[in-house]
Amino acid sequence: xxxxxxxxxxxxxxxxxxxxxxxxxxxxxxxxxxxxxxxxxxxxxxxxxxxxxxxxxxxxxxxxxxxxxxxxxxxxxxxxxxxxxxxxxxxxxxxxxxxxxxxxxxxxxxxxxxxxxxxxxxxxxxxxxxxxxxxxxxxxxxxxxxxxxxxxxxxxxxxx
Numbered sequence: 001x002x003x004x005x006x007x008x009x010x011x012x013x014x015x016x017x018x019x020x021x022x023x024x025x026x027x028x029x030x031x032x033x034x035x036x037x038x039x040x041x042x043x044x045x046x047x048x049x050x051x052x053x054x055x056x057x058x059x060x061x062x063x064x065x066x067x068x069x070x071x072x073x074x075x076x077x078x079x080x081x082x083x084x085x086x087x088x089x090x091x092x093x094x095x096x097x098x099x100x101x102x103x104x105x106x107x108x109x110x111x112x113x114x115x116x117x118x119x120x121x122x123x124x125x126x127x128x129x130x131x132x133x134x135x136x137x138x139x140x141x142x143x144x145x146x147x148x149x150x151x152x153x154x155x156x157x158x159x160x
Contacts, residue, residue: 042086044147
């Protein structure tokens with residue numbers, strides 16, 4: 001069974017990224033979508049990133065089209081939505097699946113470590129996973145939990 005730091009993913013620009021690059025950081029992994037009722041959370045996520053990146057927070061966005069086909073475009077479309085509409089500067093990755101046989105290994109790992117109420121499935125876009133500086137996932141947030149409501153947990157984790 002791999003650990004978080006043994007996994008990798010492909011950035012939106014097509015470059016491979018090792019999760020080991022984030023060793024020692026507090027990492028928030030989010031499955032995103034550009035045409036979802038929760039899409040405005042990009043703004044709150046970016047605000048958290050701007051506020052706490054200097055203290056060790058990194059946010060990783062993973063677009064997914066599995067829920068209501070709310071991420072239909074390709075990398076260029078996703079980039080435009082994230083960067084132009086919401087000013088996202090945190091790392092974004094290529095579109096992935098988060099459930100089922102084709103689920104990305106990162107999301108298989110996160111669901112195994114923090115199964116949630118659906119027994120290891122992700123319910124919807126903007127499910128969030130917080131990974132400690134030691135690489136161990138320790139908190140899962142539901143899609144309706146806004147970035148602002150996560151700030152206290154992030155601040156506590158940054159203090160430890």
